[in-house]
Amino acid sequence: MGRFDDQTVLVTGGTGGQGSSHVRAFHAEGANVLIADIDAERGVELADELGGRARFTHLDVTDESSWSAAVLAAERAFGALNVLVNNAGVQNPPAPIEQTDRATWSRILDINLTGTFLGIKAAVPALRRATGGAIVNIASTMSLGGTAHYAPYVASKWAVRGLTRTAALELGRDRIRVNTIHPGVIATPFIHEPAAGATAAIADFFSPEPFAIPRLGVPADVTGLLLFLTSSEASFITGSEYVIDGGLLLGPALRTEAA
Numbered sequence: 475m476g477r478f479d480d481q482t483v484l485v486t487g488g489t490g491g492q493g494s495s496h497v498r499a500f501h502a503e504g505a506n507v508l509i510a511d512i513d514a515e516r517g518v519e520l521a522d523e524l525g526g527r528a529r530f531t532h533l534d535v536t537d538e539s540s541w542s543a544a545v546l547a548a549e550r551a552f553g554a555l556n557v558l559v560n561n562a563g564v565q566n567p568p569a570p571i572e573q574t575d576r577a578t579w580s581r582i583l584d585i586n587l588t589g590t591f592l593g594i595k596a597a598v599p600a601l602r603r604a605t606g607g608a609i610v611n612i613a614s615t616m617s618l619g620g621t622a623h624y625a626p627y628v629a630s631k632w633a634v635r636g637l638t639r640t641a642a643l644e645l646g647r648d649r650i651r652v653n654t655i656h657p658g659v660i661a662t663p664f665i666h667e668p669a670a671g672a673t674a675a676i677a678d679f680f681s682p683e684p685f686a687i688p689r690l691g692v693p694a695d696v697t698g699l700l701l702f703l704t705s706s707e708a709s710f711i712t713g714s715e716y717v718i719d720g721g722l723l724l725g726p727a728l729r730t731e732a733a
């Protein structure tokens with residue numbers, strides 16, 4: 475028996491490094507999964523690999539009609555929607571604010587913030603029809619401070635925190651819980667491949683070596699927390715934020731000669 479038997483879960487960015495890990499884990503725990511992404515090739519491949527309880531649905535999170543279609547697809551295929559994971563996200567090409575153009579700013583805010591807003595808006599009626607459920611929004615440790623040269627990304631992820639708290643207040647009485655996860659640096663294409671318009675990848679200049687747990691995070695680290703937060707074990711948790719960063723935000727784990 476799986477922890478998510480008879481539940482239907484929609485994961486945006488479901489073909490990506492973290493998204494595909496989440497999809498596989500929910501599926502292994504008995505869930506029906508909707509792999510929602512703009513990457514149809516990888517989405518269809520993953521759905522085919524997983525088989526009967528998995529479907530790919532083409533979803534651009536910035537497009538409201540695309541959201542309605544995705545939620546409808548979940549209900550048509552599996553009868554209900556119980557869990558939404560707003561995981562799709564992109565980073566800006568690194569640049570100081572004065573060299574960041576308006577189009578880049580708008581694109582990052584559109585995908586990371588407006589995409590999350592549209593997702594909540596589209597999913598809530600279906601979650602109500604299912605008599606409750608859970609939403610998890612993926613933000614970032616970058617939404618807990620500033621990061622030079624990442625203004626659009628940082629601002630978008632800070633705003634996701636406010637959206638999460640507000641949604642939690644609006645939806646608690648409908649038995650819909652809304653929480654945020656803040657991943658640290660996780661080994662996915664997001665850090666190993668340059669952002670659109672950039673030449674260097676985050677992994678080219680970031681090393682986990684000085685920090686408490688001196689390794690990059692892996693998608694499974696985040697997946698474990700996500701499954702807990704969307705499960706019945708977390709039924710009293712809403713509007714909360716969970717950092718999963720191996721101690722990155724603690725600062726460097728300095729060593730003395732004696733240590």
Ligand SMILES: NC(=O)c1ccc[n+]([C@@H]2O[C@H](COP(=O)([O-])OP(=O)(O)OC[C@H]3O[C@@H](n4cnc5c(N)ncnc54)[C@H](O)[C@@H]3O)[C@@H](O)[C@H]2O)c1
Nearest residue numbers: 487489490491492512534535561562563614659660662664
């Ligand atoms: N990897 C990290 O170090 C890290 C750290 C903190 C937060 N995050 C966040 O984690 C989430 C997942 O990132 P990841 O590491 O798996 O990166 P990834 O690049 O592997 O995956 C991102 C996915 O989002 C999809 N996507 C992009 N634009 C989309 C759109 N308009 N509509 C639908 N899907 C779209 C991509 O096709 C891709 O599958 C993102 O929100 C990211 O901001 C990542």
